[in-house]
Amino acid sequence: MATKKNQLNSLMMKTYENSTEAIFFFDIEGKAIAINPAAEKIVDPEVLKQLLQGAEQALCQSCRGYTSDTDLHTCLNCYLSSSHPDDFSSFQVYLETKDKGVVPYTATFHTVDFENGVRVFMLRNMTKQFKTQERLYQNRMMKHVIEAQENERKRISRELHDGVAQELLSALVDIRGMKYMPSKEEILKKMKQTEVTMTRLLDDIRNLSVELRPAALDDLGLEAAFRSHFKRIEKSYGLSVEFRSDISKKRYGSEIETVVYRVCQEALLNAIKYAQVEVVKVFLFEEGNTLQLIVQDEGIGFKLVDKPLGTGLGLFGMRERSEIVYGDFDVTSGISKGTRVRLKVPVGDLRKEG
């Protein structure tokens, strides 16, 4: 029995010395009694010294908050001083490390010596799991993006094949037939019909080209491109867009213009598809070195956490695009409270345009 205990003791000591997990023992007053080598490796030497001296809130200098039910990083109801220590059997905490910056850890904090109130605080590095998780998520999203791209190509290809090629063929047949027509009257009639076909064909091609990328965006800038886009929306979907802008003909970098245009396009399409409204408001303005876009409807709204009715890729894409131009993107919505999408992009002197 005694040998077994001895063996365990020595194993525990080895675990303490060689574990990759950081282990801290705190006495009842919150003073660190012992800190293992793994812990010494991550904590700043100055903080380490204070911890051992029991300086109040020494750990706070390194701690960047833990993840609670409501927040990603919080100090509210701190695990060190919490009156419900049971809640901290396993949680996530962020620490400023000696040489690797802020790192996420899985932590446990609980009492091991009830008589003397000694508690142990253990940390396991989570960076790797985080990275794997993130990569998985990105993989999944990437697949969605590729699929969406492929679908878009299919649509364009079909439109070219069924629309453009078809109409062109029918015009060609008409023209061929004209050669054999006996009367001038018949030829004139046929020509009139061919003219109709060609005009429609021209329209189709124009529409297709604008959908791919509006020339107005490159030639005339955001405001003009928006105006013609909204006109098309009103014509095709019977939804009116109340547009207010104070940027006039001002130009921004083409990257910024593209992002703002696409985000607006997506947000507007969402309103058409889901909001059940007749009017959508769009605002475009500058405020203190940022260009802001707001797309707002007073429709049925949705809960951000709910499963999307469609793919859910739209909002993801908007956020991704915003990040390219260091933009700040947010969505607010609630059941029967309407939806507001806002994008803030830094512009002006701070960033080089072009």
Next chain:
Amino acid sequence: MTTNKDEYQLEIELIRSTTGCDLIAVALVDNAENQFELKWKYASGNLNNRFKQIVLQSGRGVAGIVFKTGKPLLLESISESVENENLFNYPILTFEKLESIGALPLWHEGRVAGVLLGGFREDRMMTEKLLHHMLEMIEQGIGNLDGKEWVLVDGYKEKPIEFLNDENV
């Protein structure tokens, strides 16, 4: 003298009362400023006029598909055949709260010149039989359209009617 407008209106009122449809609408090509726009022009039984503002693109939406293919379209149950997130592509269905529709091409001098739509606000009310019935009513033309699908010199050829359904939407 009855104008074109009155003529269309009278004819679609008649079609509505004989078929029992909730809505009958006619889309025609508008020859405005050399642009050939397809729009819903006449309606009977409509809730409002919102859908008349929409310019229909060839190949898109109910009228656009029928216009381009020249074939009848039957959607007996819209909730079953059109996915919710695609419904916005068919504004007349949402604006007029339609649940079951049929649409026919309107022929003039061997070309599609417009579209006739019959719709119900109840599921599965439009049937193949009813659509055939509608077709018979417009075979001799409607308004100023002659209804002639064939103007070939070699003579008239009966053609079996091909129906478009969900797969083409």
